[in-house]
Amino acid sequence: MKDYTKYKNLYLLCFTDDTPEDAELLFKNVLSKAKLVCEYDNAENPISMLFLMDANIISNGKELPYYYLYAACTHPEHRGKGIMGRLLEKAKEVALNNGKLGIFLKPAKPSLFDFYAKSDFVPFFNVCKIIKSANEFIRLYSPQITNTTKTTMSLWHSIRKDFLNEFNCDYVDFSQDILTTAADGSIPINSKNFGFVYEIRDNLLLVKEALCKRGYINELMSAISHILQNSHCEDIEIRLHPLLKDELTSFSEANVPFSVMWQPSVATNQCNTNRYHGFAFD
Ligand SMILES: CC(C)(COP(=O)(O)OP(=O)(O)OC[C@H]1O[C@@H](n2cnc3c(N)ncnc32)[C@H](O)[C@@H]1OP(=O)(O)O)[C@@H](O)C(=O)NCCC(=O)NCCS
Numbered sequence: 016m017k018d019y020t021k022y023k024n025l026y027l028l029c030f031t032d033d034t035p036e037d038a039e040l041l042f043k044n045v046l047s048k049a050k051l052v053c054e055y056d057n058a059e060n061p062i063s064m065l066f067l068m069d070a071n072i073i074s075n076g077k078e079l080p081y082y083y084l085y086a087a088c089t090h091p092e093h094r095g096k097g098i099m100g101r102l103l104e105k106a107k108e109v110a111l112n113n114g115k116l117g118i119f120l121k122p123a124k125p126s127l128f129d130f131y132a133k134s135d136f137v138p139f140f141n142v143c144k145i146i147k148s149a150n151e152f153i154r155l156y157s158p159q160i161t162n163t164t165k166t167t168m169s170l171w172h173s174i175r176k177d178f179l180n181e182f183n184c185d186y187v188d189f190s191q192d193i194l195t196t197a198a199d200g201s202i203p204i205n206s207k208n209f210g211f212v213y214e215i216r217d218n219l220l221l222v223k224e225a226l227c228k229r230g231y232i233n234e235l236m237s238a239i240s241h242i243l244q245n246s247h248c249e250d251i252e253i254r255l256h257p258l259l260k261d262e263l264t265s266f267s268e269a270n271v272p273f274s275v276m277w278q279p280s281v282a283t284n285q286c287n288t289n290r291y292h293g294f295a296f297d
Pocket of ligand 1 (some may be wrong): 021029030063086087089090093094095096097098099101121122123124126127130239
């Protein structure tokens with residue numbers, strides 16, 4: 016896609032939290048290289064679109080090819096006419112024609128899980144989501160300066176695999192290129208026994224991915240607490256590997272659906288703790 020201005024304008028109209036600078040970076044580096052599925056009005060302006068990015072699921076060391084669906088949106092004046100439903104059907108054809116085993120995505124809002132279910136995209140990956148006030152979290156896990164290093168998303172691409180290989184689970188793997196360019200603004204922190212990626216959004220510290228070796232959950236949480244204390248954020252959200260849920264000792268959290276999947280063979284479409292999505296571009 017050479018000139019993406021029209022698509023970027025539709026994106027900005029639909030995703031009002033994003034700045035024009037964010038959208039420019041996203042289109043320039045990622046979406047202009049992704050597969051576009053789109054409908055236009057009579058004047059050839061896009062009115063509804065979605066993008067398909069290459070993503071693998073690693074299963075027993077094998078790379079299984081999938082699409083990650085991103086930036087699905089319909090112009091406000093054309094919503095509720097079934098256009099996105101049609102585009103999702105077209106996306107499935109594109110996936111099958113390109114040898115993909117399925118399509119997954121993270122719904123932008125919890126209410127959208129039902130919308131995607133109508134097109135047979137069902138909960139597939141779950142997450143242990145921890146949401147607390149900063150005060151409460153810091154009281155539960157006292158901040159500790161540990162031997163951590165601020166790293167890059169490019170290096171995080173391989174660091175996360177080292178941690179994930181210990182879990183013996185299937186996991187999502189975006190290319191190093193996509194992870195580096197699309198995750199602008201995310202800060203990865205690494206140490207020998209744990210690692211995490213965070214962003215600051217207004218008053219929220221959002222930990223988009225948090226991983227550790229078995230037995231090191233308290234060290235991971237104390238390092239996050241240290242960042243939280245220095246960030247002066249009021250709230251924290253941590254997206255933890257669902258298999259680490261049982262290691263939490265200070266409180267218990269339920270695993271909840273995180274992202275949905277469509278695949279032509281529906282038999283395996285069940286949320287399962289042995290699958291890990293982790294980092295998402297939201
Ligand atoms: C979600 C969205 C893409 C749907 O596009 P659309 O072309 O209107 O979709 P369709 O006409 O095929 O389907 C409309 C259905 O989506 C439902 N829907 C739309 N937004 C919804 C939301 N936030 N929560 C729950 N359902 C929603 C409508 O209620 C409608 O349901 P119905 O079929 O029972 O009447 C569109 O509302 C949009 O662009 N939203 C803003 C951007 C966004 O959040 N994108 C999703 C990213 S994961």
